[in-house]
Amino acid sequence: MKIAVICANGKEGRLIVKEALERKLDVTAVVRRENQSAAAQVIKKDLFDLTSSDLESFDVVIDAFGAWTPETLPQHSTSLKHLCDILSGKNTRLLIVGGAGSLYINPEHTIQVMDGADFPDIFKPLASNMAKALEELRSRKDVKWTYISPAGDFQADGIKTGKYILGGEELILNSKGESVISYADYAVAMIDEAVNGTHIQERISVVAQ
Numbered sequence: 001m002k003i004a005v006i007c008a009n010g011k012e013g014r015l016i017v018k019e020a021l022e023r024k025l026d027v028t029a030v031v032r033r034e035n036q037s038a039a040a041q042v043i044k045k046d047l048f049d050l051t052s053s054d055l056e057s058f059d060v061v062i063d064a065f066g067a068w069t070p071e072t073l074p075q076h077s078t079s080l081k082h083l084c085d086i087l088s089g090k091n092t093r094l095l096i097v098g099g100a101g102s103l104y105i106n107p108e109h110t111i112q113v114m115d116g117a118d119f120p121d122i123f124k125p126l127a128s129n130m131a132k133a134l135e136e137l138r139s140r141k142d143v144k145w146t147y148i149s150p151a152g153d154f155q156a157d158g159i160k161t162g163k164y165i166l167g168g169e170e171l172i173l174n175s176k177g178e179s180v181i182s183y184a185d186y187a188v189a190m191i192d193e194a195v196n197g198t199h200i201q202e203r204i205s206v207v208a209q
Contacts, residue, residue, distance in 0.1 A: 003194055004058045006030040006047055006065060006083070008037040011156050012097055013064035015187040023191060028058070047079050052086045060194045061087065064097045073129040080133045084143045093144040093197055095190060100152045100179075101127025102134055103171040103205055113152060113171055134203065146199045148190060151181040151207040158182025158208075164189050167205040174207050181208045 003020055007013045008029035017037040020027040029039035032046050043054060047065060055061055063083055067075045080096065087094055101114035101123065113119060114127040134147055152171060164185050165174060173179050181189075189206040193199060 001060065001195065002026045002028070002058045003060045003062060004028045004030055004043070004055060005037070005039070005062045006050075008039060008064065009033065009035070010064050010066060012066075012183050012186065013037065013062075015183050016062055016064060016097075016190050019184075019187040019191045020194070023195075025191070025195075048082055050082070050086060052090070055086065055092060056090070058092055060093045060095060060197075062095045062097070062190060062194065066097075067129075068126065070125065073125055076129045076133040077136055080137055084137070084140045084145070087144075088140075088142045091144070093146065093194075093200065095194055096137070096145065096147045097186075097190070098134065098147045098149040098203070099127055099130035100149050100154065100171070100205070102131035103149050103152075104169050105171050107170070109169060138203075141201070144197075144200050146193055146197075146201070147203040148186075148193065149203060149205040150186050151205070152179035153181075154186070155180060155182045158184065160184035160188070161208065162188055163209040164206045165209055167207065169203055169205070172205060172207050174209055179207055181206055 009031045014037045017039045027039050028041040029037045030043045035042045065079050103113050
């Protein structure tokens with residue numbers, strides 16, 4: 001299996017590369033600048049400059065793109081559209097590092113996490129832009145995509161346990177009543193999905209056990 005990790009220099013991207021390498025998978029880092037991941041194979045190119053030929057040899061492409069400033073937040077949509085366009089009609093699967101703000105908190109799927117009164121205002125622009133990108137992704141029937149949302153508390157420096165609970169469109173809690181997962185355990189879930197490919201054209205979610 002050949003995997004490309006886009007934005008492999010980011011915190012989550014580096015951990016996804018590391019997890020894939022630990023499982024002896026063939027991994028290529030896609031980065032704009034000098035490679036900071038553990039991958040030996042590198043494509044040095046901006047995401048928006050990638051072409052179909054750049055990705056044609058891969059079984060799975062993992063999109064770990066992130067944008068945080070007001071002027072770049074719309075790139076959650078435009079970057080995902082670009083990747084979908086160049087993978088359209090291909091057998092290559094596209095796995096996306098998603099957000100938790102768009103998870104639902106009611107069975108009718110009318111209220112999202114970011115709608116809650118206790119959701120921090122500072123994160124609302126990010127959550128709404130990521131939710132918009134997900135809604136646009138749902139219309140792509142020409143791409144084998146999977147969108148993976150982390151738990152509400154996504155901990156960059158949390159430990160790796162190798163264990164997680166798989167959910168769907170709704171926010172789920174673990175046995176302690178918590179919605180939390182480390183970046184490292186999220187990477188485990190991401191590579192599990194890359195290997196198994198059991199949730200094509202679905203949004204799934206993960207929480208630590």
